[in-house]
Amino acid sequence: MSRSVPPNLVTILAGPRQIDYTVELTFPDASVLRYATSPLTIGGNVYLNALENVREIRQTLDAAPDRVGVELQNEDRVIGQNVATNWLKWRTAIAVVGRFYQGGANFATSQWVEMFRGGVQQPNIDDRQVTFDILHDTLTSGGIVSRATLNPLCQNVFKDPQTCGYIGAATFCDHHLKSKTGCDGLGNSHRFRGMEHRYNLDQAPPGAAGNNHPINYCVEISNFIKTQFGPRRAGTLLPGDLIWNPVRRKLVPVWAVTTIENIPLWRITTNSGAAGRCSAGHPVICHRAHLNGMRADQIGIRDFVVTEIGGELHDFSEAHSSGFTGEMGTVVMITIASEDQGDKIFCFGEEPDEYIVCHNAKPRGIELD
Numbered sequence: 001m002s003r004s005v006p007p008n009l010v011t012i013l014a015g016p017r018q019i020d021y022t023v024e025l026t027f028p029d030a031s032v033l034r035y036a037t038s039p040l041t042i043g044g045n046v047y048l049n050a051l052e053n054v055r056e057i058r059q060t061l062d063a064a065p066d067r068v069g070v071e072l073q074n075e076d077r078v079i080g081q082n083v084a085t086n087w088l089k090w091r092t093a094i095a096v097v098g099r100f101y102q103g104g105a106n107f108a109t110s111q112w113v114e115m116f117r118g119g120v121q122q123p124n125i126d127d128r129q130v131t132f133d134i135l136h137d138t139l140t141s142g143g144i145v146s147r148a149t150l151n152p153l154c155q156n157v158f159k160d161p162q163t164c165g166y167i168g169a170a171t172f173c174d175h176h177l178k179s180k181t182g183c184d185g186l187g188n189s190h191r192f193r194g195m196e197h198r199y200n201l202d203q204a205p206p207g208a209a210g211n212n213h214p215i216n217y218c219v220e221i222s223n224f225i226k227t228q229f230g231p232r233r234a235g236t237l238l239p240g241d242l243i244w245n246p247v248r249r250k251l252v253p254v255w256a257v258t259t260i261e262n263i264p265l266w267r268i269t270t271n272s273g274a275a276g277r278c279s280a281g282h283p284v285i286c287h288r289a290h291l292n293g294m295r296a297d298q299i300g301i302r303d304f305v306v307t308e309i310g311g312e313l314h315d316f317s318e319a320h321s322s323g324f325t326g327e328m329g330t331v332v333m334i335t336i337a338s339e340d341q342g343d344k345i346f347c348f349g350e351e352p353d354e355y356i357v358c359h360n361a362k363p364r365g366i367e368l369d
Contacts (some may be wrong), residue, residue, distance in 0.1 A: 008111040012103030021054045021333055022098045022112070023070055025120065027089045028157060033082075035072060040100060042112050050079065052129065054097055068097055068116050072130040080125040081262045085328065088175070092122040092155055095134045112362075153297065154183060154194040165191050172323035178300040181323055218279035218331035220265055223348045224355070225334075226252075231352035234332050235259070243334070243346045246308040246357050247288055252346070255337035265329045266296040272317040274307040274354040279331050280324075284358040285345065288315055292341065293359035296322070306357040308347050313357075334360055 022036045024045075036047035055069035056209040083090050097116040103109055116134060123132040151176040156164040166173070166188045175194065176182035183189040219225070221235030226244035228251050237243070244249035268284065269275040283293025287307040299305065299322045307317040336344045347355035 006111050006113070008109050009101055009113065011109050012111060013105050015103055017101055017103035018107065019102075020100045021051055022100055023051055023054070023072075024096045024098070025090075026094045026096075027086075028092050029089065031089075036100065042100060042110075050075065057367060067118070067121075067136060068134050068136060070095070070097070070132055074125065074128055074130050076262075077127065078137045079130045080127075083123050083130055084260070084263050087123070087264070088153065088155070090120055090123045090132070094118070095120050095132075096333055097134065099153045114351070143317050154192050156191065156193050163191070163193065166189070172326055174326070176300075178222045179323040179339070180301075180321070218260060218263060218282055218333050219348045220277035220279075221259070221330045221332055223278075224349060226347055226355060234334070234348060235330070237334060243336075245343060245345045246313055246347050247285070247306075247345050248342060252343050253337040254334055255335075256335040258333040258335075259330060260333065261330045263329050263331045265325045265331075266323065267325045268296060268299055268305065268322045268356060270305050270307055270317040270356065271320050272307045272309050272314050272354070273351075274305075274309060274317065274356050275348065275350045276348050276356045277325065277329070278348070278358075285357040285359055288313075292320075297324075308355045310353055313316065333343075336360055340360055 020037045022034065022040065022042070023034045027033075034045055035051040036049060037051045039049040040047040048168040050073045051070070052073045053071040055071070072079050079293060083209040095118060096114060098112050098114045101111045101113070116136070118134040118136040121133045121135045123130060150223060154173075154177070156175075158173040158175075159166050160165055164173075166186055168186060170181070170186055171187060172181060173183075174181045177192050177194060178184050183192040219234045221233065224231040225234050225237060226246070227237070228242040232241075237254060237257050239254055239256055241254045241302045243254060245252050263279050265277050266280050266282070267275065267277045278296050280295065282296045284296055284299055285293050286299075286304045288306060294303075299319050301319055301322060303319045303322075304315075305317050305319050307314045334346070336346070338344060341359075344360050345357060346360065347357045349355040
């Protein structure tokens with residue numbers, strides 16, 4: 001079936017023209033961000049010139065487009081910090097991709113055309129870009145993927161009468177199912193809308209982001225790391241330092257250290273005394289054979305956590321508490337110079353001789369001399 005073309009667009013396409021892409025993001029709290037490939041004002045709305053690329057919108061004779069990728073410029077890390085601070089909102093945002101056509105006499109004729117609409121999936125951050133996919137609602141499992149995601153954390157806005165429904169005296173919720181400051185602790189678990197398994201299966205739910213999280217593998221800078229020189233603050237580590245692998249009982253070399261600011265902090269405490277702060281996606285080792293670890297935000301109370309206390313490895317320590325601290329902080333990403341997954345294990349903790357064992361599976365650059 002043919003599609004009608006707006007009269008303005010007919011005029012524009014008949015001669016020289018300029019075409020820009022636009023992306024509009026609408027968040028659950030009704031706030032809106034607008035970006036374009038040029039600085040634009042459309043219908044009174046200002047679009048910031050931060051849209052670097054809209055990847056190919058795939059379409060076949062049999063099906064409508066199912067997804068589109070977007071790349072934003074992370075200039076001065078402004079957008080990246082917004083994602084890190086409001087990552088739960090970004091993962092539940094609705095995005096509209098459009099084209100803005102300008103042409104005709106003196107390029108005075110313009111027309112905006114919507115090209116694609118869907119839910120934001122898996123936003124990722126680096127120093128240069130913020131990237132994410134937009135997944136079309138009609139070709140997914142309805143709203144559960146595009147608007148309610150398979151994130152383990154609850155998607156409800158705290159105290160929202162239409163979703164959360166909590167009317168008690170508490171002023172904070174960490175969006176976990178089993179936490180004292182989450183749904184169980186507030187007596188509101190019947191309204192929990194995350195995908196956290198009550199018994200914490202090792203395997204992430206099918207379709208979930210898994211370990212592909214924008215802030216994986218990060219330890220808060222004031223934590224201690226066990227090194228060849230004894231305990232050192234994570235923020236003082238340098239490439240070439242040797243850090244302790246408590247499972248293989250050996251020192252492993254650090255390939256790179258990257259500092260990232262303004263990250264939501266999770267805190268885990270254990271019955272063995274070890275405690276530590278890290279980003280949500282940092283993998284914690286739950287048992288000695290569990291080489292890849294479990295995300296910190298999936299560790300529940302009484303889950304097993306491997307710890308090292310006074311130089312002795314404890315295989316069956318239990319999490320005493322686990323949850324979002326309500327604070328933002330600075331973290332470091334530590335890359336270990338080895339391709340062996342078993343070498344990518346180290347330990348961190350708030351006290352210099354009480355450590356939580358964790359994993360850092362990032363590819364190294366080249367082997368250190």
